[in-house]
Amino acid sequence: MGSTEKLRLGVNIDHVATVRNARGGAYPDPLRAARIAEQAGADGITAHLREDRRHISDADIEGLMEVLSVPLNFEMAATDEMQKIALRHKPHAVCIVPEKREERTTEGGLEVAREENKLAHFIAPLRDAGSRVSIFIAADPRQIEAANRIGAEVIELHTGAYCDAFAEGRFEEADAELAKLRDMSTFAHSLGLEVHAGHGLTYDTVSPVAAFKEVRELNIGHFLIGESIFLGLEPAIAEMRRLMDEARA
Ligand code: PXP
Numbered sequence: 001m002g003s004t005e006k007l008r009l010g011v012n013i014d015h016v017a018t019v020r021n022a023r024g025g026a027y028p029d030p031l032r033a034a035r036i037a038e039q040a041g042a043d044g045i046t047a048h049l050r051e052d053r054r055h056i057s058d059a060d061i062e063g064l065m066e067v068l069s070v071p072l073n074f075e076m077a078a079t080d081e082m083q084k085i086a087l088r089h090k091p092h093a094v095c096i097v098p099e100k101r102e103e104r105t106t107e108g109g110l111e112v113a114r115e116e117n118k119l120a121h122f123i124a125p126l127r128d129a130g131s132r133v134s135i136f137i138a139a140d141p142r143q144i145e146a147a148n149r150i151g152a153e154v155i156e157l158h159t160g161a162y163c164d165a166f167a168e169g170r171f172e173e174a175d176a177e178l179a180k181l182r183d184m185s186t187f188a189h190s191l192g193l194e195v196h197a198g199h200g201l202t203y204d205t206v207s208p209v210a211a212f213k214e215v216r217e218l219n220i221g222h223f224l225i226g227e228s229i230f231l232g233l234e235p236a237i238a239e240m241r242r243l244m245d246e247a248r249a
Pocket of ligand 1: 012014048075095097136197199200201219220221222223
């Protein structure tokens, strides 16, 4: 795999739904945002159906499955309710994310190592239904090995610690987190896992991660929706796309 291989951008539209839900109506519509994201160069749309439905709704997921011409990456907790919904829609990808404190590692990823058996059983039907299963984890070899053992095809590395350190001016720590992300991308790739990354990425933090040749996809949401207030959604996404392509070149 060469560094020239195109890096995919998944645009997370959850926070369009956050703004909509602040008024309880239908505006702004996340499906409209998804269509604009496609036009702006998104290779996929990511949406997290949370157990408390704080942003994306069941109807949004149904609508996205109907209208999207790019793949849907359905983020969900490992619960029976979410598994049923995923099995009904059979999205292109399912990303298992932690929602409760006890499901998380200190770095914020899913605690896979402690829950291996349970998660292996949980993801098997999703894989059988044809969804690519991704696990959102910290850049930690124990979690990567566990994700591999349970049969995940993809891991998504949590970039939150890197982005937080950068945003708060702790640059040495940001560099150390970045080195971990780089090493763990290489390690996961050597096990045969496809590597994605995301959480908290901005124009200032995206380039070094985009340059890791083992990373095949970035999922970015909050910053892009925030930036769209100032630039508009299409230009905000197009600029992210440009920075990713430039870092990859
Ligand atoms: N990837 C995963 C697995 C996530 O859970 C999220 C947040 O929902 C993101 C990426 C996007 O993070 P952000 O909204 O901070 O860009």
